[in-house]
Amino acid sequence: MFEHVLKIMESCPCGRRHTLLTEECVVALDAEEQMQAYIAAKGWRNPLIVADDNTKQFAPRLTALFPAKLTAVDGHAHATEIWTAKVGEVVNAERPDVLIACGSGSVHDITRYVAHEHGLPFLSYPTAASVDGFVSGVAAMTWHGQKLTFPSSPPVASFANPAVFASAPALLTASGVGDVLGKYSSLFDWRVGQILTGEPLCEELAALESEAIGELVEALSRRGEIGEEAYCEKVMNALQISGLAIQLSGNSRPASGAEHHMSHLWEMHRLNETNDGLHGEQVGVGLLAVVRTYHGALADGLDYERISEIDPRKVMDRAALEPVFRDLTDGILRENLPGGTPESSSLAKIRITPDTDRRLKEAEKLLPSAEAIEDLLRRAGAPTTCGEIGLDGSPAFLEASLRYAPYVRDRLTLLKVLMAAERSREA
Numbered sequence: 001m002f003e004h005v006l007k008i009m010e011s012c013p014c015g016r017r018h019t020l021l022t023e024e025c026v027v028a029l030d031a032e033e034q035m036q037a038y039i040a041a042k043g044w045r046n047p048l049i050v051a052d053d054n055t056k057q058f059a060p061r062l063t064a065l066f067p068a069k070l071t072a073v074d075g076h077a078h079a080t081e082i083w084t085a086k087v088g089e090v091v092n093a094e095r096p097d098v099l100i101a102c103g104s105g106s107v108h109d110i111t112r113y114v115a116h117e118h119g120l121p122f123l124s125y126p127t128a129a130s131v132d133g134f135v136s137g138v139a140a141m142t143w144h145g146q147k148l149t150f151p152s153s154p155p156v157a158s159f160a161n162p163a164v165f166a167s168a169p170a171l172l173t174a175s176g177v178g179d180v181l182g183k184y185s186s187l188f189d190w191r192v193g194q195i196l197t198g199e200p201l202c203e204e205l206a207a208l209e210s211e212a213i214g215e216l217v218e219a220l221s222r223r224g225e226i227g228e229e230a231y232c233e234k235v236m237n238a239l240q241i242s243g244l245a246i247q248l249s250g251n252s253r254p255a256s257g258a259e260h261h262m263s264h265l266w267e268m269h270r271l272n273e274t275n276d277g278l279h280g281e282q283v284g285v286g287l288l289a290v291v292r293t294y295h296g297a298l299a300d301g302l303d304y305e306r307i308s309e310i311d312p313r314k315v316m317d318r319a320a321l322e323p324v325f326r327d328l329t330d331g332i333l334r335e336n337l338p339g340g341t342p343e344s345s346s347l348a349k350i351r352i353t354p355d356t357d358r359r360l361k362e363a364e365k366l367l368p369s370a371e372a373i374e375d376l377l378r379r380a381g382a383p384t385t386c387g388e389i390g391l392d393g394s395p396a397f398l399e400a401s402l403r404y405a406p407y408v409r410d411r412l413t414l415l416k417v418l419m420a421a422e423r424s425r426e427a
């Protein structure tokens with residue numbers, strides 16, 4: 001599948017030039033030796049390994065092969081302004097020439113952010129097949145309470161050893177599966193953007209993602225037969241492909257839609273006090289709710305007249321948003337009106353044509369049924385309901401989540417369109 005990535009970079013029918021800053025993406029049992037050779041070839045002499053309490057146990061696999069310093073943030077890493085400041089201090093004191101993210105998603109986001117801030121390269125050493133963000137070029141951070149993505153450096157290379165990440169707690173791998181399956185709705189939402197607003201969609205990147213999901217689903221069905229290490233390797237491959245697709249696309253469009261907005265909303269702690277869900281667990285729960293909503297709405301028939309009358313001014317109504325988003329309302333409005341005016345909202349770009357309904361129904365065929373998604377999540381051992389991840393399990397909470405999640409990003413999704421059409425009518 002990595003060959004497919006190279007082919008897309010050579011030439012793409014979409015006409016865009018897709019580039020990668022990540023030179024190598026290794027998933028192999030000799031990953032550490034390959035990292036050692038890479039570091040030697042680059043002439044780096046002072047690597048700094050960034051880990052947390054859970055993942056520093058894997059650092060000796062690296063320091064046995066080459067000299068490196070280690071900084072382990074206390075406890076379980078969280079990608080916040082507090083952690084990046086702590087690692088930044090160590091970087092100022094140690095003056096490393098390369099950083100190594102030794103851990104799962106949050107350790108990578110912290111490292112990626114600090115590397116970018118200090119103009120340093122970084123290497124990725126994933127210790128769990130839990131998220132698709134290892135090789136991506138955006139850092140997903142919780143910045144002063146608001147969930148934001150920052151443009152930052154992707155790793156110059158990634159080295160993952162199945163013997164390491166297959167030993168991670170099973171719920172981390174299950175979470176990775178949730179993140180991969182989330183691409184079903186991400187890809188559907190991308191098509192919705194293309195159909196409703198003429199947003200560019202690269203068929204090659206969409207095919208690459210679909211291929212990665214397909215391989216994972218196949219591995220899931222043969223899990224007992226192929227064994228856990230091979231299964232975890234398939235999960236990691238799919239996650240790495242997804243991360244590379246984000247880089248090739250230049251944004252997270254191929255890998256993040258309404259299902260991710262649900263997860264981001266829960267992490268903003270405005271509808272809920274706290275939640276215990278891992279990123280991919282939340283994405284899986286969000287995915288199931290979103291897919292159910294999409295098939296339901298498309299079966300009922302979309303009200304195109306109402307959709308074409310959506311007024312971003314009514315949707316982005318401060319008085320309606322403030323009771324929910326409170327101190328984050330300014331940030332939410334800035335995000336949704338990137339140019340400061342209603343015309344800058346993604347909703348203002350919607351154009352309904354006589355072809356719209358046919359094209360949406362065509363796109364819907366690529367979206368599995370809610371039952372099929374639920375079955376895949378269960379087989380992976382991933383949660384399927386809000387209650388299972390420490391959120392309010394009531395239908396009212398899920399409804400409120402579906403209603404407010406689209407505000408997390410300006411990105412157009414079918415969920416955003418459905419919510420906005422409803423809002424425009426009420427206001």
Ligand SMILES: [Zn+2]
Nearest residue numbers: 012014202204
């Ligand atoms: Zn393309």
Ligand SMILES: [Zn+2]
Nearest residue numbers: 131132179283
């Ligand atoms: Zn994700």
